[in-house]
Amino acid sequence: MVRIPEKLEKKVIVPTYDESGNLVSPEKEVVTKVPESFYMDAYEVTVGQFKKFLKSSGYKPDMPINWSQVYRASPKDKHPMIIVSWHDATAYAKWASKRLPTEMEWEHAALNRTHFTDALGFGHAPAARPDRTQL
Known part of the structure; x- marks a missing residue:
């Protein structure tokens, strides 16, 4: 399991629609933040x-x-x-x-994965990692 820190924030732009599906606001900034750190496999x-x-x-x-x-x-x-x-x-x-992550925790981990990519196994392409030897 890896620790997912709580202080990571991700800003996303979310369009807003009315009940009929018409675009009301093309941009609304939403900040996702998890109040506490948590562990995820x-x-x-x-x-x-x-x-x-x-x-x-x-x-x-x-x-x-x-x-x-x-x-x-x-x-x-x-x-x-x-x-x-x-x-x-x-x-x-x-x-x-264990337990399943909440929806907020799941989104937090997915949106902020660049901060802990190696820990979650997403990693980087070998060519992008000069500190590692490519075999």
Whole structure:
């Protein structure tokens, strides 16, 4: 898990529309800020981790998992788990003694990822990192 600092801010321009969908204001600056720091896993939950959760906990997903569909996009146990409901993801997080990020935390981490890209695995292209050797 990596610590996501609270002091990061990101300004975005959000257009404003009325009930009919007409543009009211072309620009409205919104600042997103999370009041406290928090921790987030550096990597997605893998297919293997989710299968271990299902086996050891006996949890029954909301809908049966279509494993052939999962394996088309994530063919190995080390690939990210996909096609799970919010309830299934919450059950996994509870089993792992964690929690899902709030919507604000998720947006904060995604919008400010340039401040901690290596920690979250986004990284930089090797050519952009002169301090690292490209093999």
